[in-house]
Amino acid sequence: MVLKKYNINPDLALERQKCTFDIEEIINIFDGGKEKTSQRRKIEDVVLKSGLCHDDVPEECMSLKERYENAVRKSCFFSKLMKTELQEITGIEDFETPAIRRIADALFKDISPFLLHLGMFVPTIIGQCTSEQLMIWLPKALDLQIIGGYAQTELGHGTFIRGLETTATYDADTEEFVLHTPTLTAHKWWAGGLGKTINHCIVVAQLYTKGVCYGTHLFMVQIRDLDTHMPLPGIKVGEIGPRMGFSSADNGFLGFNNFRIPRNNMLMKHAQVQKDGTYVKPARHGKLTYQTMVFVRVTLVNEAAFNLSKAVTIAVRYSAVRRQSEMRPNEPEPQILDYPTQQHKLFIGIATAHAFQLTANWLWNTFKSVLSDMKKGDVGTLPELHALSSCLKAVCTSDAALLIEQCRYACGGHGYMLSSNLPYIYSFVAATRTYEGDYTILLLQTARFLVKAWEQAEAGKTVTPTVSYISRSLKGEKNSWRSTDEGIIKSFQAVAAGKIALCVKSIRDRMKSGLDYEDAWLLTTVQLVDAAEAHCRSVILETYCNEVRRLTKSSSDNVKIVMHQLVTLYLSYWTLQRTGDLLRYSSISEKDIDFMQRQYEELLQHIRPNAVALVDAFDLRDEILHSSLGAYDGRVYERLMEQAENNPMNAEPVNQSFHKYIKPLLQGKL
Numbered sequence: 001m002v003l004k005k006y007n008i009n010p011d012l013a014l015e016r017q018k019c020t021f022d023i024e025e026i027i028n029i030f031d032g033g034k035e036k037t038s039q040r041r042k043i044e045d046v047v048l049k050s051g052l053c054h055d056d057v058p059e060e061c062m063s064l065k066e067r068y069e070n071a072v073r074k075s076c077f078f079s080k081l082m083k084t085e086l087q088e089i090t091g092i093e094d095f096e097t098p099a100i101r102r103i104a105d106a107l108f109k110d111i112s113p114f115l116l117h118l119g120m121f122v123p124t125i126i127g128q129c130t131s132e133q134l135m136i137w138l139p140k141a142l143d144l145q146i147i148g149g150y151a152q153t154e155l156g157h158g159t160f161i162r163g164l165e166t167t168a169t170y171d172a173d174t175e176e177f178v179l180h181t182p183t184l185t186a187h188k189w190w191a192g193g194l195g196k197t198i199n200h201c202i203v204v205a206q207l208y209t210k211g212v213c214y215g216t217h218l219f220m221v222q223i224r225d226l227d228t229h230m231p232l233p234g235i236k237v238g239e240i241g242p243r244m245g246f247s248s249a250d251n252g253f254l255g256f257n258n259f260r261i262p263r264n265n266m267l268m269k270h271a272q273v274q275k276d277g278t279y280v281k282p283a284r285h286g287k288l289t290y291q292t293m294v295f296v297r298v299t300l301v302n303e304a305a306f307n308l309s310k311a312v313t314i315a316v317r318y319s320a321v322r323r324q325s326e327m328r329p330n331e332p333e334p335q336i337l338d339y340p341t342q343q344h345k346l347f348i349g350i351a352t353a354h355a356f357q358l359t360a361n362w363l364w365n366t367f368k369s370v371l372s373d374m375k376k377g378d379v380g381t382l383p384e385l386h387a388l389s390s391c392l393k394a395v396c397t398s399d400a401a402l403l404i405e406q407c408r409y410a411c412g413g414h415g416y417m418l419s420s421n422l423p424y425i426y427s428f429v430a431a432t433r434t435y436e437g438d439y440t441i442l443l444l445q446t447a448r449f450l451v452k453a454w455e456q457a458e459a460g461k462t463v464t465p466t467v468s469y470i471s472r473s474l475k476g477e478k479n480s481w482r483s484t485d486e487g488i489i490k491s492f493q494a495v496a497a498g499k500i501a502l503c504v505k506s507i508r509d510r511m512k513s514g515l516d517y518e519d520a521w522l523l524t525t526v527q528l529v530d531a532a533e534a535h536c537r538s539v540i541l542e543t544y545c546n547e548v549r550r551l552t553k554s555s556s557d558n559v560k561i562v563m564h565q566l567v568t569l570y571l572s573y574w575t576l577q578r579t580g581d582l583l584r585y586s587s588i589s590e591k592d593i594d595f596m597q598r599q600y601e602e603l604l605q606h607i608r609p610n611a612v613a614l615v616d617a618f619d620l621r622d623e624i625l626h627s628s629l630g631a632y633d634g635r636v637y638e639r640l641m642e643q644a645e646n647n648p649m650n651a652e653p654v655n656q657s658f659h660k661y662i663k664p665l666l667q668g669k670l
């Protein structure tokens with residue numbers, strides 16, 4: 001791009017002058033302190049100066065094969081950079097460095113084929129290997145001597161893990177497992193990096209030993225030769241074909257024809273198969289092999305927040321630059337950001353990005369604390385983590401996808417251009433709603449936990465803090481609506497409690513009428529999904545309020561004001577979205593709803609002058625945003641024209657198809 005960088009669009013420059021708070025203060029809050037901000041910026045500088053982010057041809061103008069090859073090239077050089085310069089800055093093997101995740105987007109508009117290596121392969125080694133296995137595979141994986149993925153889903157089954165068909169049968173004579181794909185539907189399907197890139201893979205298969213099936217277990221499988229990269233004999237592997245997004249992720253298929261691996265390649269931290277074939281079941285919890293999925297679900301809440309912050313930055317900056325229509329006859333065209341309907345589309349995106357980011361951080365800390373309990377042998381906190389990570393993954397990815405699409409609507413026709421980056425951001429986040437556990441499935445997992453919690457509370461047992469509202473509800477505590485933060489949260493908890501109560505009643509009524517538990521549950525699943533979603537809303541609202549209060553304790557008054565305006569906007573927005581539920585389960589009145597509507601509309605006006613500054617406070621560099629509409633300088637039209645002129649379609653004035661087809665058609669000679 002040859003545009004002069006800081007020749008800023010005058011509307012955007014004026015917007016920045018209106019800002020009432022110190023942007024740097026908010027940036028520091030979200031980075032976790034001044035030092036973290038400075039470390040992140042150092043990392044970004046190193047990556048941006050490396051020249052790795054440059055593409056000769058825009059990614060969207062490349063063929064699928066070229067995109068993949070380009071993504072592999074960048075992944076390799078980026079990995080090298082991580083091992084060298086970035087390691088010095090971040091501290092070795094610091095997987096918790098969100099800065100690395102953020103700057104990776106400067107390299108990949110789409111997906112790195114190595115994503116699953118760091119995202120699932122390495123975490124599975126860490127979480128599922130014995131210490132001996134760890135010593136063999138972890139250094140190699142971290143050093144990229146082996147590159148891996150995670151192959152669980154099959155052509156016929158994704159959700160229902162117990163229904164997977166791939167088998168791993170132990171042969172005690174040779175001390176090997178025989179991996180086999182017995183049917184068409186048993187082929188592994190979807191694993192990222194599998195199609196062309198990886199040479200190792202975690203494979204999830206039904207374990208058979210001494211003629212007995214012990215359910216799914218994890219196996220480390222080398223699938224390609226380390227030197228030639230050819231599939232090993234007995235392995236059928238390839239790319240599954242073009243999809244909505246994830247174009248450069250080489251999602252793959254994999255089949256085994258009686259493929260043998262050593263006994264030690266079963267990941268044996270939790271369950272073991274001894275040399276003679278004796279199975280030793282996990283001592284503590286039956287679902288510990290699902291741990292990597294829980295880890296990824298936790299990280300996906302962060303992905304929802306980050307990607308939403310990108311989309312809303314693009315849409316808010318564009319809305320400050322774009323002028324359209326007139327508010328009164330003969331007046332100049334206003335910035336579209338001045339329309340309350342536009343503010344309604346966008347400001348909730350800013351507030352939601354804050355809410356999700358703070359919830360993601362809180363969930364990550366919860367995850368770490370459960371891991372530490374588990375290290376001490378205590379798995380008591382795992383069910384709550386599973387319930388929380390399931391519903392938060394489902395709701396945050398789903399909301400983020402909807403709001404990102406709303407950002408695209410807010411950019412009119414130009415939002416439809418790939419160069420806006422909104423279609424890429426959307427297609428990435430849309431997939432997060434499905435993978436790592438589909439939305440409905442995960443909410444039903446949370447619902448299981450909620451129904452159990454209800455039964456426990458009914459039996460007078462103490463329940464965990466995130467569901468303590470159930471006990472209060474069972475004690476007959478009535479909800480009295482108050483339009484304060486705490487009052488609104490209490491009412492949302494009353495909604496969740498009311499919905500869980502109805503689910504429990506529905507199940508019991510259906511059982512009384514003769515159905516067994518499974519059927520009663522099945523017929524109640526529409527309500528159960530709804531109840532789990534309501535529970536999740538109350539968790540997000542409460543976490544967002546608590547975290548803002550905690551993090552802004554020592555902030556300037558101006559930052560406190562603007563952060564709290566966003567919290568109130570978020571609470572008001574959801575109150576207005578859920579008036580039906582609140583009328584049913586809380587004591588909210590028509591008058592209260594009118595008040596909330598007015599408050600919401602006033603907040604849009606209060607936030608308006610700070611809108612651009614608030615998205616600037618996401619501190620997303622142009623190289624990460626990749627957007628013709630959302631760059632810091634706001635030179636939208638210049639970029640759109642420059643990109644049109646550089647479009648490879650315009651390289652020749654007349655396309656050859658004119659001579660081949662159109663001209664003969666015009667002349668009646670076709």
Ligand SMILES: CCCCCCCC/C=C\C/C=C/C(=O)SCCNC(=O)CCNC(=O)[C@H](O)C(C)(C)COP(=O)(O)OP(=O)(O)OC[C@H]1O[C@@H](n2cnc3c(N)ncnc32)[C@H](O)[C@@H]1OP(=O)(O)O
Pocket residue numbers: 101115116118119120150152153158159160161162192287290291293294296299300382383386435436437438441445448449
């Ligand atoms: C650098 C970081 C960047 C990270 C980003 C990476 C992005 C990478 C991009 C793409 C990767 C995509 C990867 C994938 O999609 S991998 C495949 C993921 N697949 C799934 O998520 C499948 C979803 N299905 C399930 O999880 C399960 O089948 C199930 C939970 C729906 C049901 O499991 P099942 O074994 O049938 O259990 P039950 O229903 O019978 O439940 C029994 C019992 O177990 C509890 N439970 C279930 N799961 C867990 C768990 N994970 N942890 C703890 N406990 C669990 C369940 O609640 C029941 O408990 P009970 O009620 O007390 O009996």
Ligand SMILES: Cc1cc2nc3c(=O)[nH]c(=O)nc-3n(C[C@H](O)[C@H](O)[C@H](O)COP(=O)(O)OP(=O)(O)OC[C@H]3O[C@@H](n4cnc5c(N)ncnc54)[C@H](O)[C@@H]3O)c2cc1C
Pocket residue numbers: 116150151152153156157158159160189190191192246251431434435436437438439440441
């Ligand atoms: C971009 C992308 C990347 C992926 N990467 C990987 C990877 O690296 N490794 C890997 O192993 N997998 C991967 N997957 C697969 C992914 O995990 C699965 O697609 C996902 O878990 C959903 O499973 P499914 O496709 O079988 O959907 P299905 O389970 O067939 O779902 C279809 C519909 O049926 C509904 N449904 C299914 N069961 C029930 C039920 N019990 N009750 C009510 N409704 C039900 C679902 O809600 C959904 O609406 C990836 C998928 C995508 C899209």
